[in-house]
């Protein structure tokens with residue numbers, strides 16, 4: 001085993017020298033590691049700290065070098081972590097990382113996650129596969145204790161965001177939406193697939209934190225037991241209609257000729273309690289964590305976003321600054337930034353109101369009114 005030592009927050013991690021720095025990452029030197037995912041690991045640590053549990057059993061089911069597992073064991077009090085990967089080449093990295101941080105609450109495991117989670121259950125199960133989590137979701141659910149938490153990453157952004165619609169239909173049985181809403185759509189398709197999988201076991205879910213970042217989607221859901229929870233979860237799935245000529249968008253609990261995108265998860269993405277308790281202190285990407293936390297906390301938690309470029313091509317007027325648009329929207333209703341895209345926003349105003357306000361604050365109109 002060869003490697004280099006890096007530091008994320010207060011945790012030291014030995015990783016393959018030849019590892020990915022950006023993007024979805026590749027498996028180099030036989031074991032996967034991507035430095036850009038430090039933010040994703042930071043969020044896991046902040047999220048788990050916010051639960052403030054006296055005891056939490058954790059399964060990082062696809063841990064590779066053990067980076068997320070050892071960070072959790074080292075940085076989240078009262079955790080007992082199983083750092084699992086099917087790849088035998090990963091085990092020396094996991095063991096070295098446990099040793100390097102002097103951890104007694106973390107153990108390496110070299111199992112196929114399907115059999116590991118059929119035989120053991122945990123309070124928190126983390127899935128971070130190459131690409132789609134769909135083939136692994138059922139096992140994660142079975143290995144999650146009653147009222148446990150599932151944390152699931154999907155890096156198959158192209159299918160979920162509509163660039164490979166056929167793949168999305170096949171994997172997720174959903175019709176993705178391309179264009180300005182593609183990332184929100186992708187996240188909501190992922191969440192819909194988890195909800196449907198849970199319902200098969202008479203379980204429902206409450207999303208605690210869900211986001212799109214870099215090249216991936218990520219959601220943390222609280223599993224809720226019972227047929228009633230499953231039914232009320234399924235009641236939050238639905239379809240969407242979008243008319244690119246008028247920009248009108250609407251949702252429906254039924255599929256029809258217009259409401260042909262989805263099904264999507266149409267419920268909330270976050271729990272405001274969890275977000276209030278999350279703190280970026282001592283993380284590797286503290287500045288970015290602070291910025292994202294701020295956006296998530298303020299983001300209007302409803303479907304579906306608008307984008308300044310979308311409004312610009314519709315009205316043939318150049319876009320105002322996002323801040324100016326938000327100020328004008330907030331004089332009539334409620335509007336916020338969204339973490340999905342720096343030029344997008346969420347609002348409770350109608351499409352017609354949004355278009356009228358856009359026209360009124362576009363630079364051309366302001367110049368003409370001077």
Ligand SMILES: C[S@@+](CC[C@H](N)C(=O)[O-])C[C@H]1O[C@@H](n2cnc3c(N)ncnc32)[C@H](O)[C@@H]1O
Pocket residue numbers: 032033034037041061062063064065066067068084085086087090111112113114128129130
């Ligand atoms: C994207 S990497 C995980 C990265 C890691 N979570 C991190 O933060 O660096 C996916 C890992 O899943 C592992 N894997 C794939 N199929 C598996 C299975 N059936 N059971 C356990 N691990 C599996 C691969 O060996 C690989 O190391």
